[in-house]
Amino acid sequence: MRALSLLLLLSTLLLQGCQYDPYAHLYTTEKPKPEDLVGAYTLLRQTVDEQHPSALQGKPCLIELHADGTFIASNVPPWTIGEPATNFFDTLISDTGSWRLDTTGTVNGTHPKPDPIWGIYLDSANSKIAPIHIAGTKAPFGLVFTLGDPDSGQAMLFTKQFSPGTPDDQSIDPFTLDEISDGIPGISWFLILVLIICAFFVMIVALAVTAIVAFGITILVGLGIISSSVFFGFLRRSPASGFRALFLQLGAIAGIACGIGAVWLVSWAAHAHWNPACKILLGGTSGLLCGLLAALLFNFLWGRAATWLLNRCTTHKI
Structure with missing residues (x-):
């Protein structure tokens, strides 16, 4: 309960500091x-x-x-x-x-x-x-x-x-227009079209490169998680310790991602004015804690289920 109270207090302070x-x-x-x-x-x-x-x-x-x-x-x-x-x-x-x-x-x-x-x-x-x-x-x-x-x-x-009859006989809204553009002189429509097409292809290439890099990083992270879990289990001479390390790492990563996504969604739905850094900090912190708790719970249930299955197999009751 004390840890939960501290978490709620931390979340409240982060929420208050994230607005602008x-x-x-x-x-x-x-x-x-x-x-x-x-x-x-x-x-x-x-x-x-x-x-x-x-x-x-x-x-x-x-x-x-x-x-x-x-x-x-x-x-x-x-x-x-x-x-x-x-x-x-x-x-x-x-x-x-x-x-x-x-x-x-x-x-x-x-x-x-x-x-x-x-x-x-x-x-x-x-x-x-x-x-x-x-x-x-x-x-x-x-x-x-x-x-x-x-x-x-x-x-x-x-x-x-502005007074009627003056060159500026209408009000200008500085809250929606920071600058008033008079067009792009000297640039033909054909050149604009070429620039748009080039920008489109550059975006496609950038997305493809990003996807490849993200896939590579995912593979490396996955291999790192598995290898570190195996090493931890070998070090402790316990397969259960290796599985626990695996679940905790997966829970932490998934929790951070889900936490950030949830905070972003809530701020969008509530029209809250939070800056991106605070969204990442609040979502990542709360998601990490929830992910670790979920991983510990899953590890407990997994251990109980594995023990039950092992006992059933040992006594030939399956």
Whole structure:
């Protein structure tokens, strides 16, 4: 029971550490120019209550950032600690004041040290508005209010609006388009077709080579398991010890593979935001333990069955 409790505690800690902010890869880590942030932003979508899009009850959510450093905000979330309450949309506030550009946190990127997240603070004498993360790598940027634990994915996403008649008279969603491609100039359709065909053949060859290598590794691993089991049985002068070593090795390998697959399937079905390293760590650890336990149980049953059959053969009752 103590071992089971420790395993459950370890699994809980791993699950808590495997989540991450689903918008972290979109946050702006290079300081933007304040003039690129000036403009009006309207609510693109909210993930607090996605099953009920009408939860806002028609409330317009708007943020206007002016060039003189002032702002006008309508129906934006207050700065609170904890998960959004059931009456969250009734707590939205509208106010005016001054805005400033500053860092709102850090995110792990390609550098050894975490990258700063740039955001906007809406300062008001009457209310305390939640800080805003900036999203995108270039203008026009988006704005993100993260609500509660960032790993939960609950947020309000704002996109910049443009005045009708301007070259950009439509909002751009920085949360789905990191870059806007204007095509591939100078490349003909024939060349594109040739590249696609070449890529297809390269993929086929790569799959074939991978299959051959995987088959070879499987054979080598299988021979290694068998030979090590035979050696262990010979060393202990007991065939039962050799079989036990064989079952434990097979159980460990199968358990790790099944554990990783099960965790991956659960995270996909539950829409949990776990990074691949944590899926492998959690699935491999739990699968290894379950595989070893299953191998020990199978070895016990195998030993009992073999003993029973041996006794039956000895007494000529078969």
